[in-house]
Amino acid sequence: MVREFADKNEWAVILGASSGLGLATAKKLAAHGLNLCLLYRARRSEQPSIEATFNEMEKAHSIRLIHFNADVVKVETRTKATERMKEISNDGGKIKALVHSIAKGNLKPMVSESKKELGNDDFHLTLENMAISLYDWTKSLFDAKLFSEDARIVSFTSEGNTRAWRNYGAISTAKVALEAITRSIALEFASYGIRANCIQAGMTDTSSFRRIPGHEMLRQNVLKRNPFHRMTTPNDVANVVYLLLKEEARWINGAIIPVDGGEHLS
Numbered sequence: 001m002v003r004e005f006a007d008k009n010e011w012a013v014i015l016g017a018s019s020g021l022g023l024a025t026a027k028k029l030a031a032h033g034l035n036l037c038l039l040y041r042a043r044r045s046e047q048p049s050i051e052a053t054f055n056e057m058e059k060a061h062s063i064r065l066i067h068f069n070a071d072v073v074k075v076e077t078r079t080k081a082t083e084r085m086k087e088i089s090n091d092g093g094k095i096k097a098l099v100h101s102i103a104k105g106n107l108k109p110m111v112s113e114s115k116k117e118l119g120n121d122d123f124h125l126t127l128e129n130m131a132i133s134l135y136d137w138t139k140s141l142f143d144a145k146l147f148s149e150d151a152r153i154v155s156f157t158s159e160g161n162t163r164a165w166r167n168y169g170a171i172s173t174a175k176v177a178l179e180a181i182t183r184s185i186a187l188e189f190a191s192y193g194i195r196a197n198c199i200q201a202g203m204t205d206t207s208s209f210r211r212i213p214g215h216e217m218l219r220q221n222v223l224k225r226n227p228f229h230r231m232t233t234p235n236d237v238a239n240v241v242y243l244l245l246k247e248e249a250r251w252i253n254g255a256i257i258p259v260d261g262g263e264h265l266s
């Protein structure tokens with residue numbers, strides 16, 4: 001394996017790094033020698049297992065790794081992580097990648113006789129976590145002059161950006177906003193060497209997917225629609241994040257990239 005990021009003192013900041021796409025991305029980038037700043041929100045009971053996974057990655061790939069178990073949307077979390085990265089930058093460390101994998105949103109029906117219905121506050125919480133936080137983190141790290149001269153920002157969207165699924169209204173709205181913010185970052189930060197792209201992942205069997213009401217029906221539908229008759233895996237997506245960080249991907253900017261084996265074709 002080529003470890004093109006080894007010994008360069010470059011870092012990836014990953015938001016939502018303890019499971020799913022975020023964790024798979026962390027493992028992939030660590031294998032290629034990128035140092036990691038990982039942020040996530042987990043219960044105290046989950047902490048030992050998560051820390052063991054992080055420690056294993058750090059030792060196996062001889063990288064530096066720091067992590068924060070905190071609400072990534074809160075200003076104090078962003079400030080604390082930014083200050084820690086500023087300390088690292090004093091030794092020449094720079095951020096090569098910011099990966100946004102926050103999956104905190106409300107899955108409620110708009111109309112229901114038996115369940116709590118989607119409200120205005122549900123839209124606000126979901127938008128804040130799954131969309132606006134991308135800009136907040138980008139601006140915080142940028143203002144602190146922490147990005148490398150050739151930095152990459154990657155976020156994750158889904159087919160819910162154009163398809164209507166029951167109970168998915170707030171998240172669908174957030175995905176559309178996330179894509180718009182990604183495009184704007186791609187345009188307005190390009191002159192500073194920052195590229196921003198959004199991966200439209202196929203239906204992926206993660207803990208977030210399993211929280212969607214009726215997810216088993218969605219799974220069966222995907223197995224029929226997908227040309228390869230399987231779901232997307234977190235590793236499928238992590239592989240493309242890695243590709244977007246490579247030198248050869250410098251000219252990809254402001255794109256929404258399907259990573260689904262052709263699932264979007266039908």
